[in-house]
Amino acid sequence: MAMQTPEIEKAFSTLEYISQDPVARAKYEARRKYELDYNTDMDGAREEGFAKGKNEGVQIGEYKRNKEIVLNLLANHFPIEMISKLTDLPISEIEKLKNT
Template identity: 80%
Template sequence: MIYDKETKLDVLAKLNNESFVNIEIQVQNTYEYEKRCLYYWAKLYEQQLTSGKKYKTLKPAICIHILNFNFFKDKEYFMTKIKPLDTETRKVFSHDFQLYFLEVPKIPDQYYNELDKWMHFFKGASKETVMAMQTPEIEKAFSTLEYISQDPIARAKYEARRKYELDYNTDMDGAKEEGFTKGFQNGKNEGEKLGLAKGKLEIAKNLLANHFSVEMISKITDLSISEIEKLKNS
């Protein structure tokens, strides 16, 4: 399942106990990922407190990071759970802050529990392996992924997204080498818009070259018919 160049899947959920959970799949170790994790948690917690609400209404914010790289170099076990605690008594200060890191490269060859099974699924378990797990939820997830993979529109949109992320990473590497990382980060939002628009045009060109209809290309790229016709005649 984990095959993209950079990121990712983001899922925001609310549990029965009203805790908020953000799940992120991250394919490669990006710049200042540790800071980014803390920022994501802070936003998840802070956004609960809308105008007029009291602090006591805040619910636990849980961030789960599924990583396709080794983040904790000095640790062999694939799961790491982080909470704030008193460094002397080791007593947890608050259960509202929870970070979980699941490192795919460290999972055992065999699965022994439900978490192990899910990790094998995220790593890209075959259909035979998934069926042998005898876990309906994972079978459903596998079937859904299989369906999306066979849908030409969904697949083409994925390729457009993938190309944009590859271009973005290349630009980011160049910016770092030239010492412009800070400025690049500040302009990232605008750059993403421009990069995505450019990526759509490139995808449209490729689809035209492969004899896709104008209507189909419009559905895939979200470009207008007139934009594609103009590209076709250029």
């Protein structure tokens, strides 16, 4: 009954072939190891990329929020030196935001 499914039939014939030939079995095992290593590397790279993207997103969000705060403080006539102390932004950056 299981032999009626083409996938199972192919798997069975592959298993039968590999179990008879040591060279074919070694090739199969090498190929399988390569596939597993590749998948592990891809998973690691995906996780690393996700973490990097998340960190960059947080930095962009923090910068935008600081910009909003600086513009709000400037609109309320706070001195630039005080804004620099409050936001930890350099005065030159605040000057740039002031001129935008």
